[in-house]
Amino acid sequence: MDLISEIVERAKANKQRIVLPEGTEERTLKAANQILTDGVADLILLGNPDEIMSLAKQWGLGNIGKATIIDPTDHPKKEEYAQLLCELRKKKGMTIEEARKLVIDPLYLGCLIIKAGDADGQLAGARNTTGNVLRPALQIIKTTPGITCVSGAMLLLTHAPEYGNNGVIVMGDVAVTPMPDANQLAQIAVCTAQTAKAVAGIDPRVAMLSFSTKGSAKHEVVDKVVEALAIAKELAPDLKIDGELQADAALVPHIGASKAPGSEIAGKANVLVVPCLEVGNISYKLVERLGHATAIGPILQGIARPVNDLSRGCSIDDVYKMIAITANQAIAAKENK
Numbered sequence: 263m264d265l266i267s268e269i270v271e272r273a274k275a276n277k278q279r280i281v282l283p284e285g286t287e288e289r290t291l292k293a294a295n296q297i298l299t300d301g302v303a304d305l306i307l308l309g310n311p312d313e314i315m316s317l318a319k320q321w322g323l324g325n326i327g328k329a330t331i332i333d334p335t336d337h338p339k340k341e342e343y344a345q346l347l348c349e350l351r352k353k354k355g356m357t358i359e360e361a362r363k364l365v366i367d368p369l370y371l372g373c374l375i376i377k378a379g380d381a382d383g384q385l386a387g388a389r390n391t392t393g394n395v396l397r398p399a400l401q402i403i404k405t406t407p408g409i410t411c412v413s414g415a416m417l418l419l420t421h422a423p424e425y426g427n428n429g430v431i432v433m434g435d436v437a438v439t440p441m442p443d444a445n446q447l448a449q450i451a452v453c454t455a456q457t458a459k460a461v462a463g464i465d466p467r468v469a470m471l472s473f474s475t476k477g478s479a480k481h482e483v484v485d486k487v488v489e490a491l492a493i494a495k496e497l498a499p500d501l502k503i504d505g506e507l508q509a510d511a512a513l514v515p516h517i518g519a520s521k522a523p524g525s526e527i528a529g530k531a532n533v534l535v536v537p538c539l540e541v542g543n544i545s546y547k548l549v550e551r552l553g554h555a556t557a558i559g560p561i562l563q564g565i566a567r568p569v570n571d572l573s574r575g576c577s578i579d580d581v582y583k584m585i586a587i588t589a590n591q592a593i594a595a596k597e598n599k
């Protein structure tokens with residue numbers, strides 16, 4: 263069974279409740295219909311019910327009626343959620359009037375539904391930017407205990423079986439923190455390794471990437487990666503991790519052996535941690551487009567409950583896979599409680 267089928271089967275075996283705030287978005291609605299047809303997850307669609315059902319009819323989506331559809335402007339728990347939001351943001355000066363305006367925003371409502379325990383995860387971003395998807399999650403659901411830096415990993419299914427885990431590579435951060443300091447970068451490494459294990463079933467071998475291998479170049483940005491490596495080893499003493507490594511030294515056995523002799527990671531890495539968001543976001547899109555790899559994500563990590571983002575360039579198939587991944591994260595979060 264391939265990796266995606268395994269992820270889908272895990273989701274089917276333990277159905278989770280996933281919120282889709284962009285309930286009238288075409289790719290989202292079409293993927294939702296397929297998820298409901300295949301029995302992968304229970305779905306909560308946010309949007310005007312008449313509009314959703316009329317779009318479903320227009321596009322021939324016969325199973326959308328199996329979803330719970332919630333109208334954000336007319337919702338029985340609207341006031342309860344407004345009170346919850348106001349309480350959570352009290353220290354930031356939020357008033358109940360401001361909270362009442364925000365609860366009709368589907369991205370805020372979805373996170374409040376999860377915070378109240380009425381759903382297990384959320385997926386949005388086909389229409390909204392990453393920042394807009396993330397902000398309510400950071401404000402309402404907040405970070406996993408022990409983590410202060412949220413980040414995003416990308417699952418790359420490449421056509422190069424000689425690298426990573428039979429061509430599968432997990433890369434982070436590709437989505438959230440523009441300029442991580444050493445401490446944040448260490449957290450990104452630990453979280454990306456956890457995601458690789460929880461979602462892709464990979465035994466992680468983490469390379470902290472740089473333009474330098476083991477001191478071959480001197481610069482403050484290289485020093486940051488070296489410092490992050492030391493912190494990551496303290497945070498997760500059992501993690502298989504090494505750095506700083508150039509991408510070729512991380513992936514190619516004979517180059518790893520010559521540039522970083524004795525490293526247990528060089529030439530064998532399956533988790534790549536990039537030094538900053540610019541590198542991560544640009545790299546994954548180049549691997550996806552020029553290398554024709556399948557890029558699945560960003561899979562957000564470090565949030566107390568799974569809230570995931572899509573690239574606005576996503577396909578229906580991407581949305582389908584990300585719903586299944588969100589469900590897998592929800593299952594893992596419950597198992598780790």
Ligand SMILES: CC(C)(COP(=O)(O)OP(=O)(O)OC[C@H]1O[C@@H](n2cnc3c(N)ncnc32)[C@H](O)[C@@H]1OP(=O)(O)O)[C@@H](O)C(=O)NCCC(=O)NCCS
Pocket residue numbers: 354392393394396397400401405410411412413436437438439440543560
């Ligand atoms: C993550 C991001 C949305 C934060 O947004 P912002 O508008 O700058 O928000 P703020 O800095 O006011 O932070 C809002 C809250 O989130 C928290 N936060 C911000 N970044 C965080 C991070 N990386 N990890 C954890 N918490 C974070 C803040 O502490 C703050 O919490 P508080 O309000 O309870 O004090 C922003 O950094 C961003 O847009 N990043 C780039 C995303 C992107 O465009 N990626 C490329 C495409 S995938």
Ligand SMILES: CC(=O)OP(=O)(O)O
Pocket residue numbers: 387390391392436437543559560572573574575
């Ligand atoms: C992940 C990502 O790059 O998202 P978008 O393409 O929507 O900016």
